[in-house]
Amino acid sequence: MWYCWDRTPQTDKEMLQHMTAMHKGWSGMLKSKHYKRKTFEDAVASVPSGVDPSDWRTMCQKWNSREEQDIAERNRQNRTHQNMTYRRGSTSIYQLKDDFTDKREPDHMEVFRMGRCKDLPDGTQRWVDDESRNHFERMTQMTTPSLQSDDAALVSPKDAFVAVMGRDRPGRIRCAGKAKTLRTWYGRGESSSGGYHTQVQQLQQQLQDQNKKMEELCAERSKDRQELQDLCDERSRDRQELKNMRTQMAEMRAFMQQFAAQPSHMSRPGAGLGVRRVTSLLIIMMTMIRLL
Numbered sequence: 001m002w003y004c005w006d007r008t009p010q011t012d013k014e015m016l017q018h019m020t021a022m023h024k025g026w027s028g029m030l031k032s033k034h035y036k037r038k039t040f041e042d043a044v045a046s047v048p049s050g051v052d053p054s055d056w057r058t059m060c061q062k063w064n065s066r067e068e069q070d071i072a073e074r075n076r077q078n079r080t081h082q083n084m085t086y087r088r089g090s091t092s093i094y095q096l097k098d099d100f101t102d103k104r105e106p107d108h109m110e111v112f113r114m115g116r117c118k119d120l121p122d123g124t125q126r127w128v129d130d131e132s133r134n135h136f137e138r139m140t141q142m143t144t145p146s147l148q149s150d151d152a153a154l155v156s157p158k159d160a161f162v163a164v165m166g167r168d169r170p171g172r173i174r175c176a177g178k179a180k181t182l183r184t185w186y187g188r189g190e191s192s193s194g195g196y197h198t199q200v201q202q203l204q205q206q207l208q209d210q211n212k213k214m215e216e217l218c219a220e221r222s223k224d225r226q227e228l229q230d231l232c233d234e235r236s237r238d239r240q241e242l243k244n245m246r247t248q249m250a251e252m253r254a255f256m257q258q259f260a261a262q263p264s265h266m267s268r269p270g271a272g273l274g275v276r277r278v279t280s281l282l283i284i285m286m287t288m289i290r291l292l
Contacts, residue, residue, distance in 0.1 A: 025090075027059070030048055030051070030059070031059075031063060033048070034046055034047075034048050035059075035060060035063055040060065040064050043060050044056070044057050044060050083129055083131050083132075084116060084128065084129060084131055084132045084135070085116070085128055085129075086115045086116065087115060087116055087117075087118070087128050088114070088115050092177070093111060093115075093175065093176065093177040094177055096111060096114050096115065097111070097177075100114075107156075107157035107158060107161075108157050108158050108160075108161035108174075108175045108176070109136065109139050109140070109143070109157040109160065109161055110157070111175040111176075112132075112135075112136065112139075112161065112174075112175050113136055115175070116128045116132040116136075117132070117133075117136070135164050135165065138160075138164045138207060138211075139157070139160040139161060139164050141210060142154075142155050142159075142160040142163065142164075142203070142206070142207060142210070143155060143156070143157055143160050155203060155206075159203055160203070161174075161175070162200055162203065163200060163203030163204050163206070163207050164207065167200055168182060170182060
């Protein structure tokens, strides 16, 4: 199938960007499979299929230069500091959009989630890191009516994405594909207008207010849990005291039974009266325990 389009400066620019990306990916594949982990002589000798030997030698000489090695080392160090990394490998944003099951154009938030979260068979989710999950939860909070406060206005997924992730820099738009620019995505002049900055500031302020309310709610719930724990501890102490009283009463009852079983005590004058008094006191204390 052949595709045709009108030659315009914009289409020429997009095609050049696409061909540059294709060549960069092809060159990176050759370097990964046929150059890395080899000596320079072995790499030059192992010419990949479909590549001219003289061109391959030129590529190996370029990769072996000090300038290219410094760039590779700097890029390697930069990758160690990356967060919220894209987990789909060579699958592009456009492929994700084509594979979207809802038969519509996915928004910023949905593309962000597809590129950094995996749905597991047991129904749970696995994110590439905690920061990606936290950012998505903040976006969801801004776009979900049930999670909003009464005086907070709902925002679109694109605005929520900008408020949480920050303003896009010149080059390409995050979660929109390499062909998109600030001008094509936001409109002519909108990316540098005061209204855009004002909107972003308002969204960021709204997000800060919501985070503050969430912190207050969490503090209140923590206080309630502490009060409940104190009440449980008090009940536990009461039960322990009651248990101790019952133990003492059982010991007194056993003592009285032993005392009553000895006839020598009963033969003395007034001994029966003392036993009856102690027994009456024991009955009163047991009644009080039952009432507790």
